[in-house]
Structure formats: C-alpha cells, structure tokens
Amino acid sequence: MTTDTPLPEDAAGEPTAAETNPEIKIAELENRLAEMSDAYLRAKAEVENVRRRADEDIAKARKFAVEAFAEAMLPVMDSMEAAIATPGAAVETVLEGVHATRRQLASALERNKVVEINPAAGTKFDPNQHQAISMVPAEQEANTVVAVLQKGFLIADRVLRPALVTVAAPR
Template sequence: MTTDTPTPQEPIPETSAAETGADSAATKLAEVEARLAEMSDAYLRAKAEVENIRRRSEEEMSKARKFAVESFAESMLPVMDSMDAAIALPDAKVETVLEGVHATRRQLASALERNKVLEINPSAGTKFDPHQHQAISVVPAEQEPNTVVMVLQKGYSIAERVLRPALVTVTAPK
C-alpha cells in the first residue's frame, strides 16, 4: 500500500550572511596564502638562479683574466726556442748568428701578427695622425705640411688599439 504521506525531509540548514561571508573570506585567504607560498618559492628559486649565474660569471671572468695571454705565450715559445738555440752555439760565425737573428725576427713578427699585434709604420708623406703617431720633431721639408717625413721608431696596435705610437718626424707648417 502506498500512502500519500509526506516523507520527512532533512531540514535545510539556514546560514546567515555572516557565516557565508566568513567562509568566503576564509576561502579567499587560503587562496591568497597558497599564491603567496607559490610566489615566495618562485622568488627564492629565481634568487638562487641569479646567484648561480653571478658566481659562474665571476669564475669565467677570473679564468679569462688568468689565461688571457695563453695563446700569445704559446706563439712566443718558438721564438724562445730559436734564441736558446742561438745561445747554445757560442762559436758560431757572425754571418750564421745574423741569419739566425733574421729568422727569429720573422718568427716574432709572425707570432705578433697571429695575435693581432700590428705594426704602425707610416710611409713618408702620410698625413700625421695624433692617435697613431707621436711627433718627435718638426722639420722643414718639400712635402705637404703636417705629414710624416721619417719614422724613428715603429708603433704597434692590437685590435685597433694603439699599444705604442710610432715616433715620427713631421713637416713644419708653411
């Protein structure tokens, strides 16, 4: 038999607006705290990464400074070997020694060139350049004023930076 009696229903809990607001605030607070923890972790990881990069960069710079001349020194070793060989022959004839000196100079010039050390040796009549030349004297001459007459000492540059300017005599202004 079926009866049409109503079944008891569970009572719907009545929530006040204050409780709903408190639950919502607590949920938002939990979300904000989770987000804060996530961002704090990301910050600490980023900070550690930056510190690692800084440390690695310092190590690389230290190694670069320490071994910067390694290639240059390596190219100078054959020059040193040639000089040692010349010293080992104390009774050599002057012609032989002079020939060895010329060969050693060619080795040295080649080693300097391989390492981007280039001569500054202006020819006569070249316009005086105060960035590459140092005028030692000014003389009257039959060429354009303010031009090189003679090179007294070659200059050298490395990677377009002057190591030593060429010492030159320059023509006087007219």
Template structure:
C-alpha cells in the first residue's frame, strides 16, 4: 500500500525516461567540452605551425647569407697564400741594382713560394713523365711524332697542367708518339 506521502517505485518507463534525460543533458556538456578541447588543440597547433614556419624562414635566410659569404670570400685563403709571392716580386722590383745571379736566386725562391701556396690550396701539377700512357682527361696532345715508344705515350711535356680536387684546371700540353 502506498500513501500519498510515499513515492511509488519507479516503473521501467520512468527509469528509461530519466536515463534518456540524463544522457541528453550530458551530451551537450561532452560536446562542449570536446569543442573546447579541440579549439585549444587547434590554437596550440596553429602556434606550433607559425613557430616552425618562422624557424624554417630563419634557416633559409641564414643559409642564403652563408652561401653569399662563401661566394664573396671563397678566394680569401688563396689570396692570403699569394700575398708572400706578391711581396717577393715587389721586393725584387725594388732592387734595380741586383745582379743577374741575385735576380735568378730571387726568381727561384719566388717560384718555390708560389708552388707551396698552390699546393696548400690543393692546386696540384700534372706533369706526366716521358713514356707515360696518354690520358685525354689530364693531357692535351698538341702533335704526334714518330718515336721509339709505344703508340699514344707521352714523348715531351710542352706545358705542365694543373688540377684542383681531382678536377683538371688546365691539361698538360704534350706531344705523343705516333702509331708505327
């Protein structure tokens, strides 16, 4: 028995309605929470994107500056190596009363300085020995001459060649033996 003051036990329909009302009330809250969370993540990602974009732009700009400086000052080390050679030549000109032997000695000393400066900067001579097989990558044949050597071998070197870092700056000018 129930009296007016007592609540009857809820029926299945009432329980379902209460559960549906609770779910409906929680859905907007969870959607609002998800929306707020998504907006927060979007703001964080936008900030991270802008920072990454700015960093990439700074790296690109610094890279361009480095390349520009490298081009501008690429010969600085080589020029520094050439200055003593220039000084030696200037000193030789400053002595007009020098004897032929003194001038020749100065020229040899200057040539040694120049060779050392070139070598320090990886500029190497290509000076093939007589009898060396002709290499079209390092030699330029000026003429073919009859010789007692095998065909296509270097007979004489007319002018030394030079390379830098395995790249030929100037091939050696040579005469080669003609086929018999």
C-alpha cells in the first residue's frame, strides 16, 4: 500500500525506528484500534441512552396527554355535582345551571382545540366533515345541507365526529 504523505524522518533524512520496526508499528496500530473501539462503544452507549430517554419521554407524553383536558373538565364536573346536591331546586334554576354548565363545557372544549361542526342550512355538503343520513326533496340547491341532526366536532383540524345531516336531493 502506498501513501502520498512522506514518512517521518529523523534529522539525517532517515526513517525513524518506529517506522522501520514492525513490532512498534503493530503496537501503535493496536493502540489506535483500542482508542477507536473505545470511542465507538462510547458513541453507541450514548445513542442507546438518547433512544431510551426519547422512549421514556414518549411514554410520559402519552400517559399525561389528557392532563390539560382533564383539568378543563373538572369545573364542569363540579357544576354538575352542585346541581345534583340541590334536589329541591326550581326548574328555572336547574335550567339556568344546565346552561351555565354547557357554557363551561363548550369553553373547555374550545381551549383544548375541540371545535364544533354545525353547518347552516344551504351549506354545501362536505363529505370530509358531514355524514349524510338521508336525501330529502327541498327547495334549495342539490347536495346542500337541509338540516343538522347532530353536531360534529373537529380536534386540531381533524374530524373527531362528523356532523349528521340531511341533504337536498337533486330535482
């Protein structure tokens, strides 16, 4: 094997003893191999540690992913328990409490990026967000929403539940 780099030479221009003695050269190469093996093992261990920490972080993220949502639901639960604790309340009072609890729930859902899908009548039917239950004759344009039977919901721009709708049939 030839190299383009010159061999180290002593002051007289002759190769040093390290280059001429094969045992010294082998010992130097073995030392270099040991250093490289050590560096490789350390790098491999570091990669394994990073992978293990990442797996632990992912497991924790999955385990506690609903923590913020659960915290947002606690006031709703408190309101419902308060309503149950007052069995002799007037219907108007209970209805007022139900409306307040619904507002709390809607606010908690919105804070957690759960958005309502509630298309207005006449809105173009979107199969990505709506589920047609039936087609009915209507005075409006074909393939538009006539009525919403059940609201749908998005979570972070992904359909959690499509809105159940009736659609105008072609004339």
